Amino acid sequence: MNRIFIYVIILICLGACSDPWDDRYQTGNESDKNLVQLLENDPELTGFAELLRTSGVAAEITGNKSYTIWAPTNTALQALPSSIRNNSEALKRFVGNHIGFLENFSIDASEPMRIKMINGKTNTFNGSIFQSAEASVSLTTKDILAKNGVLHKVNGILETKDNIWEIIQQESSNATNGYILDMVNINVITNVRTNYFQTEVVDLSNEDSLYTYIMLTDAAFESFKEELKVYYKDTLPEGEILKAYTLGVAKDLVLKGAHYDAPPSMLLSVDSVEVYLDQANVVEQINASNGVIYVMDKFDFKLSDKIPNIIIEGEDFDAVSGSRDRVSIRPRSWASGGRDVLVRGHGTASFHLTYRVPNANSVKYRVYWRAVNDDYIPRDNEQRIAINEITNPTFGYQWVVRNTFEEVFVGEYEVDLYGNLNLLLTSASVTNNDWNTMVLDYIRLEPVFE
Structure with a gap:
Protein backbone atom coordinates (compact mmCIF):
# COMPACT_ATOMS: atom_id res chain seq x y z
CA MET A 1 0.00 0.00 0.00
CA ASN A 2 2.86 2.37 0.84
CA ARG A 3 4.46 1.66 -2.52
CA ILE A 4 1.19 2.40 -4.37
CA PHE A 5 0.80 5.64 -2.38
CA ILE A 6 4.27 6.78 -3.38
CA TYR A 7 3.57 6.03 -7.05
CA VAL A 8 0.36 8.09 -6.89
CA ILE A 9 2.20 11.04 -5.33
CA ILE A 10 4.89 10.87 -8.05
CA LEU A 11 2.26 10.82 -10.81
CA ILE A 12 0.48 13.84 -9.29
CA CYS A 13 3.76 15.77 -9.08
CA LEU A 14 4.65 14.93 -12.65
CA GLY A 15 1.27 16.11 -13.82
CA ALA A 16 1.57 19.37 -11.90
CA CYS A 17 5.07 20.24 -13.13
CA SER A 18 5.36 22.33 -16.30
CA ASP A 19 8.17 22.16 -18.74
CA PRO A 20 10.30 25.31 -18.36
CA TRP A 21 10.67 25.39 -22.15
CA ASP A 22 6.86 25.70 -22.47
CA ASP A 23 6.99 28.86 -20.33
CA ARG A 24 9.08 30.63 -22.99
CA TYR A 25 6.25 30.87 -25.48
CA GLN A 26 2.80 32.14 -24.63
CA THR A 27 0.69 31.62 -27.74
CA GLY A 28 1.44 28.14 -28.94
CA ASN A 29 3.91 25.64 -30.24
CA GLU A 30 4.03 25.40 -34.03
CA SER A 31 7.50 23.91 -34.05
CA ASP A 32 6.64 21.48 -36.84
CA LYS A 33 6.40 24.49 -39.22
CA ASN A 34 9.05 26.96 -40.22
CA LEU A 35 8.60 30.72 -39.95
CA VAL A 36 7.55 31.23 -43.56
CA GLN A 37 4.90 28.52 -43.23
CA LEU A 38 3.59 30.14 -40.04
CA LEU A 39 3.21 33.46 -41.84
CA GLU A 40 1.47 31.87 -44.83
CA ASN A 41 -0.99 29.97 -42.61
CA ASP A 42 -1.91 32.98 -40.44
CA PRO A 43 -4.76 35.04 -42.00
CA GLU A 44 -3.48 38.17 -40.18
CA LEU A 45 0.01 37.89 -41.69
CA THR A 46 -0.53 36.94 -45.33
CA GLY A 47 0.55 40.40 -46.46
CA PHE A 48 3.96 40.11 -44.80
CA ALA A 49 4.30 36.55 -46.14
CA GLU A 50 3.78 37.94 -49.64
CA LEU A 51 6.42 40.63 -49.05
CA LEU A 52 8.85 37.94 -47.90
CA ARG A 53 8.42 36.08 -51.18
CA THR A 54 8.47 39.22 -53.36
CA SER A 55 11.65 40.53 -51.76
CA GLY A 56 13.43 37.17 -51.95
CA VAL A 57 13.99 37.13 -48.18
CA ALA A 58 11.84 34.00 -47.74
CA ALA A 59 14.53 31.89 -49.38
CA GLU A 60 17.18 33.36 -47.07
CA ILE A 61 15.50 32.31 -43.81
CA THR A 62 14.55 28.74 -44.59
CA GLY A 63 17.94 27.20 -43.78
CA ASN A 64 19.25 25.78 -40.52
CA LYS A 65 19.77 29.12 -38.74
CA SER A 66 17.33 30.56 -36.20
CA TYR A 67 15.53 33.88 -36.60
CA THR A 68 12.95 36.05 -34.89
CA ILE A 69 10.28 37.81 -36.95
CA TRP A 70 8.32 40.84 -35.74
CA ALA A 71 5.64 40.58 -38.43
CA PRO A 72 3.32 43.54 -39.15
CA THR A 73 -0.30 42.50 -39.48
CA ASN A 74 -2.19 43.04 -42.73
CA THR A 75 -3.85 46.09 -41.19
CA ALA A 76 -0.47 47.57 -40.21
CA LEU A 77 0.90 47.01 -43.73
CA GLN A 78 -1.72 49.32 -45.19
CA ALA A 79 0.56 52.17 -44.10
CA LEU A 80 3.51 50.88 -46.18
CA PRO A 81 4.43 53.57 -48.75
CA SER A 82 4.36 52.60 -52.41
CA SER A 83 7.92 53.98 -52.67
CA ILE A 84 9.01 50.99 -50.60
CA ARG A 85 6.53 48.43 -51.90
CA ASN A 86 7.49 49.13 -55.53
CA ASN A 87 11.28 49.36 -55.03
CA SER A 88 12.97 45.98 -54.77
CA GLU A 89 16.00 47.21 -52.83
CA ALA A 90 13.94 49.32 -50.41
CA LEU A 91 11.48 46.46 -49.92
CA LYS A 92 14.24 44.01 -49.03
CA ARG A 93 15.67 46.47 -46.47
CA PHE A 94 12.17 47.00 -45.02
CA VAL A 95 11.43 43.29 -44.66
CA GLY A 96 14.89 42.71 -43.17
CA ASN A 97 14.20 45.42 -40.61
CA HIS A 98 11.60 43.10 -39.06
CA ILE A 99 13.74 39.95 -38.92
CA GLY A 100 16.46 39.43 -36.34
CA PHE A 101 19.09 36.76 -35.92
CA LEU A 102 18.61 34.02 -33.28
CA GLU A 103 15.55 33.35 -31.09
CA ASN A 104 14.39 36.34 -29.06
CA PHE A 105 11.58 35.55 -26.62
CA SER A 106 9.70 38.30 -24.81
CA ILE A 107 10.52 36.69 -21.44
CA ASP A 108 14.23 37.25 -22.15
CA ALA A 109 13.76 40.99 -22.72
CA SER A 110 12.94 42.22 -19.22
CA GLU A 111 15.73 44.71 -19.94
CA PRO A 112 15.86 46.26 -23.44
CA MET A 113 17.86 44.09 -25.84
CA ARG A 114 19.74 45.32 -28.89
CA ILE A 115 18.89 42.91 -31.73
CA LYS A 116 20.97 42.53 -34.89
CA MET A 117 18.67 42.49 -37.90
CA ILE A 118 19.35 40.67 -41.18
CA ASN A 119 19.46 44.02 -43.04
CA GLY A 120 22.49 45.08 -40.95
CA LYS A 121 20.57 47.42 -38.66
CA THR A 122 20.26 47.02 -34.89
CA ASN A 123 16.84 47.44 -33.28
CA THR A 124 15.64 47.40 -29.67
CA PHE A 125 13.26 44.88 -28.06
CA ASN A 126 11.92 45.13 -24.51
CA GLY A 127 9.44 42.26 -24.54
CA SER A 128 6.36 44.28 -25.50
CA ILE A 129 7.76 47.06 -27.70
CA PHE A 130 9.93 46.72 -30.81
CA GLN A 131 11.83 49.87 -31.79
CA SER A 132 13.85 50.98 -34.81
CA ALA A 133 15.48 54.42 -34.50
CA GLU A 134 12.80 56.70 -32.97
CA ALA A 135 9.80 54.65 -34.17
CA SER A 136 8.27 51.78 -32.21
CA VAL A 137 5.49 49.20 -32.56
CA SER A 138 3.69 47.08 -29.98
CA LEU A 139 3.43 43.31 -29.91
CA THR A 140 -0.13 42.04 -30.26
CA THR A 141 0.85 38.35 -30.09
CA LYS A 142 4.09 37.05 -28.61
CA ASP A 143 6.40 34.08 -28.72
CA ILE A 144 4.99 31.70 -31.33
CA LEU A 145 7.59 28.95 -31.60
CA ALA A 146 8.51 27.72 -35.07
CA LYS A 147 10.90 25.06 -36.29
CA ASN A 148 13.54 27.69 -37.06
CA GLY A 149 12.78 30.51 -34.66
CA VAL A 150 10.17 32.71 -33.01
CA LEU A 151 7.32 34.80 -34.40
CA HIS A 152 5.77 37.94 -32.88
CA LYS A 153 2.90 39.93 -34.40
CA VAL A 154 3.16 43.74 -34.28
CA ASN A 155 0.66 46.53 -34.86
CA GLY A 156 2.80 48.80 -37.02
CA ILE A 157 5.66 49.02 -39.50
CA LEU A 158 9.27 50.13 -39.01
CA GLU A 159 10.73 51.81 -42.06
CA THR A 160 14.47 51.45 -42.53
CA LYS A 161 16.51 54.61 -42.12
CA ASP A 162 20.00 55.42 -43.30
CA ASN A 163 22.72 55.61 -40.65
CA ILE A 164 24.47 58.87 -39.75
CA TRP A 165 27.49 58.19 -41.95
CA GLU A 166 25.30 57.50 -44.98
CA ILE A 167 23.47 60.79 -44.38
CA ILE A 168 26.78 62.67 -44.04
CA GLN A 169 27.80 61.29 -47.44
CA GLN A 170 24.44 62.23 -48.96
CA GLU A 171 24.68 65.75 -47.53
CA SER A 172 28.32 66.30 -48.50
CA SER A 173 27.63 69.85 -49.70
CA ASN A 174 27.19 70.89 -46.06
CA ALA A 175 30.44 72.45 -44.80
CA THR A 176 30.57 70.31 -41.65
CA ASN A 177 30.04 67.08 -43.55
CA GLY A 178 32.47 68.01 -46.31
CA TYR A 179 35.13 68.80 -43.71
CA ILE A 180 34.72 65.37 -42.09
CA LEU A 181 34.65 63.54 -45.43
CA ASP A 182 37.94 65.25 -46.37
CA MET A 183 39.70 63.80 -43.30
CA VAL A 184 41.43 61.16 -45.42
CA ASN A 185 44.66 59.19 -45.04
CA ILE A 186 46.17 57.55 -48.13
CA ASN A 187 48.48 54.56 -47.68
CA VAL A 188 51.51 55.33 -49.84
CA ILE A 189 52.14 51.62 -50.47
CA THR A 190 48.64 50.28 -51.14
CA ASN A 191 47.02 53.60 -52.12
CA VAL A 192 44.07 52.65 -49.89
CA ARG A 193 42.10 55.65 -48.62
CA THR A 194 40.73 55.66 -45.08
CA ASN A 195 38.80 58.34 -43.24
CA TYR A 196 40.62 59.10 -39.99
CA PHE A 197 37.52 60.62 -38.41
CA GLN A 198 35.97 57.15 -38.68
CA THR A 199 39.06 55.40 -37.29
CA GLU A 200 40.30 57.91 -34.68
CA VAL A 201 37.10 59.59 -33.42
CA VAL A 202 34.06 57.37 -33.98
CA ASP A 203 32.71 55.09 -36.69
CA LEU A 204 29.35 56.65 -37.55
CA SER A 205 28.46 53.75 -39.83
CA ASN A 206 28.37 51.46 -36.79
CA GLU A 207 24.81 50.21 -36.37
CA ASP A 208 25.48 48.68 -32.95
CA SER A 209 25.82 52.01 -31.12
CA LEU A 210 23.69 55.16 -30.88
CA TYR A 211 24.93 58.73 -31.39
CA THR A 212 23.78 62.32 -31.64
CA TYR A 213 25.58 64.23 -34.41
CA ILE A 214 25.76 68.02 -34.66
CA MET A 215 25.66 69.19 -38.29
CA LEU A 216 26.35 72.93 -38.26
CA THR A 217 25.12 75.31 -40.90
CA ASP A 218 27.91 76.58 -43.15
CA ALA A 219 28.17 79.97 -41.41
CA ALA A 220 28.14 78.43 -37.93
CA PHE A 221 30.82 75.93 -38.89
CA GLU A 222 33.16 78.59 -40.29
CA SER A 223 32.78 80.62 -37.09
CA PHE A 224 33.46 77.51 -34.98
CA LYS A 225 36.61 76.66 -36.95
CA GLU A 226 37.99 80.19 -36.65
CA GLU A 227 37.44 80.20 -32.89
CA LEU A 228 39.65 77.12 -32.51
CA LYS A 229 42.29 77.92 -35.14
CA VAL A 230 44.39 80.11 -32.80
CA TYR A 231 45.05 77.10 -30.55
CA TYR A 232 46.55 75.00 -33.39
CA LYS A 233 49.12 77.35 -34.93
CA ASP A 234 51.59 75.56 -37.19
CA THR A 235 54.16 76.12 -39.94
CA LEU A 236 52.48 74.12 -42.69
CA PRO A 237 52.33 75.67 -46.18
CA GLU A 238 49.20 77.59 -47.15
CA GLY A 239 46.37 75.20 -47.98
CA GLU A 240 47.65 72.33 -45.84
CA ILE A 241 45.77 71.66 -42.61
CA LEU A 242 47.26 70.28 -39.42
CA LYS A 243 45.66 66.91 -38.67
CA ALA A 244 45.44 67.73 -34.96
CA TYR A 245 43.43 70.84 -35.87
CA THR A 246 40.97 68.91 -38.03
CA LEU A 247 40.47 66.39 -35.24
CA GLY A 248 40.20 69.14 -32.64
CA VAL A 249 37.44 70.80 -34.65
CA ALA A 250 35.45 67.68 -35.52
CA LYS A 251 35.79 65.28 -32.59
CA ASP A 252 33.19 66.92 -30.34
CA LEU A 253 30.44 67.12 -32.95
CA VAL A 254 29.39 63.57 -31.99
CA LEU A 255 27.64 63.08 -28.66
CA LYS A 256 27.08 59.95 -26.63
CA GLY A 257 23.69 58.27 -27.10
CA ALA A 258 20.69 59.06 -29.28
CA HIS A 259 18.48 61.89 -28.02
CA TYR A 260 15.45 61.92 -30.32
CA ASP A 261 13.03 63.81 -28.08
CA ALA A 262 13.71 66.78 -25.81
CA PRO A 263 17.46 66.26 -25.40
CA PRO A 264 19.06 67.66 -22.25
CA SER A 265 20.67 71.08 -22.57
CA MET A 266 24.14 69.72 -21.76
CA LEU A 267 25.55 66.55 -23.31
CA LEU A 268 28.94 64.86 -23.38
CA SER A 269 30.75 64.32 -26.64
CA VAL A 270 32.38 60.97 -27.39
CA ASP A 271 35.58 62.68 -26.18
CA SER A 272 33.83 63.73 -22.92
CA VAL A 273 33.66 67.44 -23.71
CA GLU A 274 30.59 69.29 -22.44
CA VAL A 275 28.43 70.47 -25.36
CA TYR A 276 25.42 72.74 -24.89
CA LEU A 277 22.42 71.97 -27.05
CA ASP A 278 19.99 74.89 -27.12
CA GLN A 279 16.75 73.91 -28.89
CA ALA A 280 16.45 77.50 -30.09
CA ASN A 281 19.52 76.89 -32.29
CA VAL A 282 18.16 73.70 -33.89
CA VAL A 283 17.30 74.29 -37.55
CA GLU A 284 16.33 70.69 -38.41
CA GLN A 285 16.21 67.21 -36.87
CA ILE A 286 17.08 64.15 -38.98
CA ASN A 287 16.51 60.73 -37.45
CA ALA A 288 18.93 57.99 -38.48
CA SER A 289 19.08 54.25 -37.88
CA ASN A 290 21.92 54.66 -35.36
CA GLY A 291 20.99 57.98 -33.82
CA VAL A 292 19.86 61.50 -34.58
CA ILE A 293 21.29 64.50 -36.41
CA TYR A 294 20.64 68.05 -35.26
CA VAL A 295 21.29 70.75 -37.83
CA MET A 296 22.25 73.82 -35.77
CA ASP A 297 23.12 77.45 -36.48
CA LYS A 298 25.28 77.79 -33.35
CA PHE A 299 27.60 75.47 -31.43
CA ASP A 300 28.24 76.10 -27.75
CA PHE A 301 30.96 74.23 -25.90
CA LYS A 302 33.25 74.56 -22.93
CA LEU A 303 36.60 75.81 -24.27
CA SER A 304 38.45 74.60 -21.18
CA ASP A 305 37.33 71.06 -22.09
CA LYS A 306 38.45 71.29 -25.72
CA ILE A 307 41.78 72.89 -24.69
CA PRO A 308 42.21 71.13 -21.33
CA ASN A 309 44.69 71.26 -18.47
Missing part, protein backbone atom coordinates in the same frame (compact mmCIF):
# COMPACT_ATOMS: atom_id res chain seq x y z
CA ILE A 310 47.73 69.06 -18.97
CA ILE A 311 48.80 67.00 -15.96
CA ILE A 312 52.30 65.46 -15.90
CA GLU A 313 52.87 62.98 -13.10
CA GLY A 314 56.30 63.22 -11.46
CA GLU A 315 56.96 59.47 -11.71
CA ASP A 316 56.23 59.44 -15.48
CA PHE A 317 59.54 60.94 -16.64
CA ASP A 318 60.91 60.06 -20.09
CA ALA A 319 64.65 60.60 -19.60
CA VAL A 320 67.28 61.08 -16.88
CA SER A 321 70.42 63.19 -17.30
CA GLY A 322 72.50 60.86 -15.12
CA SER A 323 72.25 57.61 -13.18
CA ARG A 324 68.72 56.28 -12.61
CA ASP A 325 70.00 54.67 -9.39
CA ARG A 326 69.45 57.99 -7.62
CA VAL A 327 65.84 58.29 -8.78
CA SER A 328 63.21 56.85 -6.44
CA ILE A 329 59.51 56.47 -7.16
CA ARG A 330 57.83 56.64 -3.79
CA PRO A 331 54.37 55.35 -2.84
CA ARG A 332 52.55 58.19 -1.03
CA SER A 333 48.88 58.14 -0.02
CA TRP A 334 48.56 61.90 -0.49
CA ALA A 335 50.18 61.98 -3.95
CA SER A 336 48.37 62.28 -7.28
CA GLY A 337 48.18 58.73 -8.59
CA GLY A 338 49.50 57.48 -5.24
CA ARG A 339 53.17 58.10 -6.11
CA ASP A 340 55.77 60.86 -6.50
CA VAL A 341 59.45 60.96 -7.51
CA LEU A 342 62.47 61.80 -5.32
CA VAL A 343 66.01 62.39 -6.65
CA ARG A 344 68.88 62.65 -4.14
CA GLY A 345 72.55 61.80 -3.65
CA HIS A 346 73.43 62.16 -7.34
CA GLY A 347 76.35 64.60 -6.87
CA THR A 348 75.62 66.41 -10.16
CA ALA A 349 74.94 70.07 -10.76
CA SER A 350 71.66 70.71 -12.62
CA PHE A 351 70.71 67.01 -12.66
CA HIS A 352 67.37 66.81 -14.47
CA LEU A 353 64.43 64.61 -15.39
CA THR A 354 62.83 65.18 -18.81
CA TYR A 355 59.07 65.06 -19.35
CA ARG A 356 57.86 64.98 -22.96
CA VAL A 357 54.45 66.64 -23.27
CA PRO A 358 52.73 65.74 -26.57
CA ASN A 359 50.08 67.88 -28.25
CA ALA A 360 50.47 71.10 -26.33
CA ASN A 361 48.20 73.77 -27.81
CA SER A 362 49.46 77.14 -29.02
CA VAL A 363 48.30 79.08 -25.97
CA LYS A 364 49.70 80.70 -22.86
CA TYR A 365 49.90 78.24 -19.97
CA ARG A 366 50.06 78.93 -16.28
CA VAL A 367 52.50 76.40 -14.84
CA TYR A 368 52.02 74.88 -11.38
CA TRP A 369 53.78 72.12 -9.50
CA ARG A 370 53.13 70.09 -6.41
CA ALA A 371 56.46 69.15 -4.83
CA VAL A 372 56.35 67.87 -1.26
CA ASN A 373 59.41 67.74 0.99
CA ASP A 374 57.89 65.47 3.64
CA ASP A 375 61.08 65.65 5.79
CA TYR A 376 63.17 63.52 3.41
CA ILE A 377 65.90 66.06 4.30
CA PRO A 378 65.82 68.40 7.30
CA ARG A 379 65.92 71.57 5.18
CA ASP A 380 64.20 73.25 2.23
CA ASN A 381 65.64 72.52 -1.21
CA GLU A 382 65.45 74.46 -4.48
CA GLN A 383 64.69 73.29 -8.00
CA ARG A 384 63.32 74.70 -11.24
CA ILE A 385 61.62 73.80 -14.54
CA ALA A 386 63.47 74.43 -17.78
CA ILE A 387 61.56 74.50 -21.09
CA ASN A 388 62.97 72.36 -23.95
CA GLU A 389 66.64 73.13 -23.09
CA ILE A 390 68.43 73.01 -19.75
CA THR A 391 69.69 76.55 -20.36
CA ASN A 392 66.21 78.00 -20.88
CA PRO A 393 65.83 80.81 -18.32
CA THR A 394 62.02 81.17 -18.37
CA PHE A 395 61.62 79.94 -14.80
CA GLY A 396 64.12 80.53 -12.03
CA TYR A 397 64.83 78.34 -9.02
CA GLN A 398 62.15 78.06 -6.35
CA TRP A 399 62.33 76.73 -2.84
CA VAL A 400 60.45 73.56 -1.93
CA VAL A 401 59.40 74.33 1.60
CA ARG A 402 59.26 71.42 4.04
CA ASN A 403 55.84 69.85 4.67
CA THR A 404 54.04 72.13 2.24
CA PHE A 405 51.37 70.13 0.41
CA GLU A 406 49.77 72.97 -1.57
CA GLU A 407 50.13 73.43 -5.32
CA VAL A 408 52.66 76.18 -6.14
CA PHE A 409 52.51 78.65 -9.05
CA VAL A 410 55.74 78.48 -11.06
CA GLY A 411 55.06 81.02 -13.81
CA GLU A 412 53.60 81.48 -17.30
CA TYR A 413 54.83 80.20 -20.64
CA GLU A 414 53.54 80.95 -24.15
CA VAL A 415 53.57 77.99 -26.56
CA ASP A 416 54.01 79.49 -30.02
CA LEU A 417 53.19 76.43 -32.16
CA TYR A 418 51.06 73.37 -31.54
CA GLY A 419 53.14 70.29 -30.86
CA ASN A 420 55.46 68.61 -28.39
CA LEU A 421 56.94 70.34 -25.37
CA ASN A 422 59.80 69.20 -23.13
CA LEU A 423 59.80 70.10 -19.44
CA LEU A 424 63.03 69.53 -17.51
CA LEU A 425 62.79 69.27 -13.73
CA THR A 426 66.23 70.54 -12.71
CA SER A 427 68.10 70.34 -9.41
CA ALA A 428 70.22 73.08 -7.90
CA SER A 429 73.41 73.80 -9.87
CA VAL A 430 75.69 72.47 -7.13
CA THR A 431 77.35 69.10 -6.56
CA ASN A 432 76.77 69.14 -2.81
CA ASN A 433 74.27 66.37 -2.06
CA ASP A 434 72.97 68.31 0.93
CA TRP A 435 71.49 70.89 -1.47
CA ASN A 436 70.78 69.29 -4.85
CA THR A 437 67.84 67.03 -3.91
CA MET A 438 64.62 67.46 -5.87
CA VAL A 439 61.09 66.04 -5.64
CA LEU A 440 57.88 66.16 -7.71
CA ASP A 441 54.31 64.97 -7.36
CA TYR A 442 53.04 66.56 -10.61
CA ILE A 443 53.24 69.54 -12.96
CA ARG A 444 50.02 71.13 -14.19
CA LEU A 445 49.69 73.34 -17.27
CA GLU A 446 46.56 75.48 -17.22
CA PRO A 447 45.63 77.23 -20.49
CA VAL A 448 44.84 80.94 -20.30
CA PHE A 449 41.91 82.11 -22.46
CA GLU A 450 42.12 85.84 -23.03
